[in-house]
Amino acid sequence: MTDHRQCPGRRGQGELEALVLSALREADGPATGGWVQEHLGSDLAYTTVITILTRLLAKGVVTRERVGRSFAWLPVADQAGLAAHKMRRVLDNEGDRQAVLASFVTSLGPDDERLLRELLGRSRDGSRDGGED
Incomplete structure (x- = not known):
């Protein structure tokens, strides 16, 4: 059986999405997942940041563009x-x-x-x- 209790300090999906969007709005232009992770200064794993960005992309809230082997992300709206x-x-x-x-x-x-x-x-x-x- 899976334990669904939240750990102290653990944030919900909506809160994480809001944090990531806020970071993207503060960027001077398209931002990489690594930049977002660093900018948040939190203990979020890079894979978590990318998962959140991918969910936001599916919702039409962000766009992305290819930069080398990675992506740079932009918010669609305020x-x-x-x-x-x-x-x-x-x-x-x-x-x-x-x-x-x-x-x-x-x-x-x-x-x-x-x-x-x-x-x-x-x-x-x-x-x-x-x-x-």
Whole structure:
């Protein structure tokens, strides 16, 4: 039987992904797995860093380019863009988009609802007049 208890100080997959993405955003350009491992200054094994980067690639959150015999990695978006990407993935995997969006909108607080209306208004105005202010 496998022991699934977490060791003290052990981080979950989501936390590790966030750390790796944060490191990539701090890089001056494409970063290797070794750079990410060194930048995090943690006890993460190189193979763990590569596994996390590969998972992020599968999720469409990072891209990679060949550099010699290795890869250099780049984040696709900032934190807000990443959250939006996750929201779109959830929406795309649901059969009734209208129901999902309606449920989301009705669950918003007054300030968030007002902000969403404002953003939607700006989006519509920008598409009509070419986005000029």
